[in-house]
Amino acid sequence: MSGLTIDHISHSYDGGKTVLQGVNYHVGDGEFHCLVGRSGCGKTSFLKIASGLMKAEVGHILLDGQQVLKPIADAGFVFQSPTLLEWKTVLENVLFPIELKRKSTLEEQDRAKALLELMKIEQHTYSFPLQLSGGQQSRVAIARALIKNPQYLFLDEPFAALDAITREELQDDLLALCAHHQMTVLFITHDIAEAIYVADHVLVMEEGKIVHTETIDLPKPRTLDTRYSSRFNELGFVLRQALEGVPVK
Template structure:
């Protein structure tokens, strides 16, 4: 049984506006999976369906064999950090907890530990407007991890950042995934980002998954790998698949 399984999932906003078209897709536990494609191909809608934020018109989505629904086992990082400007950094991280129950000392300690792992301990009492874009993204990731999720959904979380900050956050994310043994479903339109981060890549076009790629290359989480011939060749193969748009 797949850890997360999308079975014949179809979704449309209107009768003649198909966004996701009969998608079958399995997510393996402990792996980093990316949905890759041009803008408007349906990848963000599919991500929200997979997270239980949308309900499919047809088909089903199973998480550990049961119908998916939002829970503390699931974390979600949106494209924009969406931090509350009137709350401190640590209070923003604790927001998912404080909305449901009184925050405990243990949860505060966990939030502080997550901020430490992100290199943000010195900013925990600052407000979001005092942070850079990269720092805000780190806070949003820490917030998604406060409930110790086993499955993390991410919707182009680094798209607005400069190239160097983006690479640093990619490495931070991979480290967190290893430490917390998380399964990730990640949306991006950046081919090199998908290749660097992912174990598996699903290419989408017009609401369907048209091709799958496995990234089984040595030392693929190193700076040198980003500039290797193997990396470039795989990026080219994926670029060709996206351009072709053939099922």
């Protein structure tokens, strides 16, 4: 089976509380999946195991039918904190995943500049991170994650610390980039509205289990009108019920 398969995953830390319990899930090629749930429900552990950053105690991760035993090579990662290197310019930060192993080529440098333009931050190509706003730093982090043109993108609450308007702008930019590059995405958020807006499918997690999945049947591309449609509100109500443990019809 193509895509990313989470097969009967269970995990606990140092023999303590179980954070994932018999989780099964499949992420199809080119799909955008969001995980929502309260803090401590297992979302980040799920993402780390699914991406190969962490090994599960029980179960397997399969990528196109092959077991994942190490971090997925063809993947980009974006976390809540941009974790940019303060002593490097924006361009150098974007190129850093390449420069870790070898000197970047002129073609790769041009690609980095093109990504900065796509993320609407090209005017800061030679600025340093401390000269940027939080939203600008997040744009750089996304560009860095995309520099190797990955097939998979894993994001752990990348916009959580941003103001609402900046957050919505970045959601639109991310969707455009993912559509352009046909990436497969696993995205963690606490924000139900964010999940509905960006995702094809939303998973609700509670106490280490997936308790509900919802296909987001909103038309694409998503627009400002999408956020205020009756269907958007209906989906929000369904997911809120699932988070509260109310049986969803």
